[in-house]
Amino acid sequence: MAKAYDHLFKLLLIGDSGVGKTCLIIRFAEDNFNNTYISTIGIDFKIRTVDIEGKKIKLQVWDTAGQERFKTITTAYYRGAMGIILVYDITDEKSFENIQNWMKSIKENASAGVERLLLGNKCDMEAKRKVQKEQADKLAREHGIRFFETSAKSSMNVDEAFSSLARDILLKSGGRRSGNSNKPSSTDLKTCDKKNTNKCNLG
Numbered sequence: 283m284a285k286a287y288d289h290l291f292k293l294l295l296i297g298d299s300g301v302g303k304t305c306l307i308i309r310f311a312e313d314n315f316n317n318t319y320i321s322t323i324g325i326d327f328k329i330r331t332v333d334i335e336g337k338k339i340k341l342q343v344w345d346t347a348g349q350e351r352f353k354t355i356t357t358a359y360y361r362g363a364m365g366i367i368l369v370y371d372i373t374d375e376k377s378f379e380n381i382q383n384w385m386k387s388i389k390e391n392a393s394a395g396v397e398r399l400l401l402g403n404k405c406d407m408e409a410k411r412k413v414q415k416e417q418a419d420k421l422a423r424e425h426g427i428r429f430f431e432t433s434a435k436s437s438m439n440v441d442e443a444f445s446s447l448a449r450d451i452l453l454k455s456g457g458r459r460s461g462n463s464n465k466p467s468s469t470d471l472k473t474c475d476k477k478n479t480n481k482c483n484l485g
């Protein structure tokens with residue numbers, strides 16, 4: 283039986299409510315965008331398999347609710363994540379200021395070696411920009427992490443951001459195999475995006 287993937291990486295998106303976490307995941311997994319805002323309740327995930335350095339990397343991307351009232355549920359998922367994406371909205375200064383709090387939450391709840399990535403989303407809305415790129419660059423440097431400005435709406439840098447995080451995790455793991463390449467777990471089968479329906483045996 284052909285191998286479905288070489289590695290399984292679990293990623294998690296966190297950040298204030300409304301910054302575009304769900305839209306980024308939908309753009310990445312389904313190459314779609316919707317202007318309607320439906321706030322995430324609790325937690326959800328989508329899957330996409332990408333090729334990196336000749337390896338098939340299955341990314342299980344977890345979407346968390348940004349609203350404070352879901353914090354107890356969402357922080358419980360930090361521990362299992364190999365990569366955490368911190369998202370703010372370039373048109374919303376408060377969401378950028380809160381990145382410090384989200385960093386603190388990672389420190390308190392995630393595994394010690396977790397890879398982090400900072401994203402300034404909605405960069406298609408240049409006229410409404412409140413957070414300068416240089417501010418975020420500085421913050422990312424202080425924390426020793428990568429930073430991208432993205433747009434879930436225009437697709438700008440979305441694939442690049444996810445791939446760069448997956449690559450960093452791959453390099454860190456030294457190319458060791460993780461997950462079971464032939465038998466996806468029942469949770470793996472819960473959500474299949476369009477690009478992967480042929481790879482997911484939903485039965």
Ligand SMILES: Nc1nc2c(ncn2[C@@H]2O[C@H](COP(=O)(O)OP(=O)(O)OP(=O)(O)O)[C@@H](O)[C@H]2O)c(=O)[nH]1
Nearest residue numbers: 299300301302303304305317319322348433434435
């Ligand atoms: N212009 C623009 N709008 C975006 C972008 N990404 C998301 N939005 C809009 O921002 C709103 C919130 O997006 P969501 O993805 O639901 O935000 P979220 O961070 O998942 O919010 P919670 O689930 O409440 O935590 C929606 O109306 C989206 O259409 C983007 O890149 N550009």
